[in-house]
Amino acid sequence: MDPKSIKTPGYLTIGKVIAYAMYIWIIYGIVILGLQVFLLAFSANPTTPFVHFVYNAAETFLQPFRGIFPPKSVSDTGYIDTAALFAIIIYAFIGWGFSSLIDYIDLKIKAARRDAALEQLKSQNASRQTNVTATPRTAPPKKVTTRV
Numbered sequence: 137m138d139p140k141s142i143k144t145p146g147y148l149t150i151g152k153v154i155a156y157a158m159y160i161w162i163i164y165g166i167v168i169l170g171l172q173v174f175l176l177a178f179s180a181n182p183t184t185p186f187v188h189f190v191y192n193a194a195e196t197f198l199q200p201f202r203g204i205f206p207p208k209s210v211s212d213t214g215y216i217d218t219a220a221l222f223a224i225i226i227y228a229f230i231g232w233g234f235s236s237l238i239d240y241i242d243l244k245i246k247a248a249r250r251d252a253a254l255e256q257l258k259s260q261n262a263s264r265q266t267n268v269t270a271t272p273r274t275a276p277p278k279k280v281t282t283r284v
Contacts (some may be wrong), residue, residue, distance in 0.1 A: 141250045144245050152241045159234040162227050166195040169224045172198075179213040196225055204225065 172194040180187045198220055205218035 142249050142256070145248055148241055148245050148248065152245070154243060155234055155237045156205065158229060159238060162231040162234060165205045166224055166227050166231065168193045169197055169227070173220050173224070174208075176217050176220075177214050179211065185218055194220065197227065200235070 168190060171190045175187055175190060182188060182191060198217075199222040201219045203219070205222060207215045207217050207219070209215045
């Protein structure tokens with residue numbers, strides 16, 4: 137029995153791919169938001185290409201959280217974006233949920249493969265038993281011993 141010959145249900149494979157894609161997107165968002173918090177705290181020059189990219193990418197992830205908390209200044213020019221920190225926490229919980237979903241789907245895939253392997257073994261055993269009962273066995277000849 138070859139484990140590679142056992143097919144995984146398609147909906148589980150698709151679900152796992154989607155969950156991984158969402159998990160990667162969430163991790164990307166957390167990293168971008170963390171970079172933005174760091175860059176804003178240290179007053180990074182927003183005209184540089186990297187800082188501009190980080191600020192633009194973070195806007196997508198910050199949109200639902202804008203206006204919840206006011207920013208707190210840390211120096212004359214730098215400030216802590218508390219909405220971004222809150223977003224990082226919320227996205228971390230969402231990422232944790234996707235991680236759990238991936239673990240659950242993996243568990244279901246393993247169970248499906250185990251069940252398929254058991255079905256294969258049962259069918260192989262059933263075919264062996266029909267072959268055994270189809271060919272009758274003859275009893276071995278009795279040994280005759282004579283005493284002299």
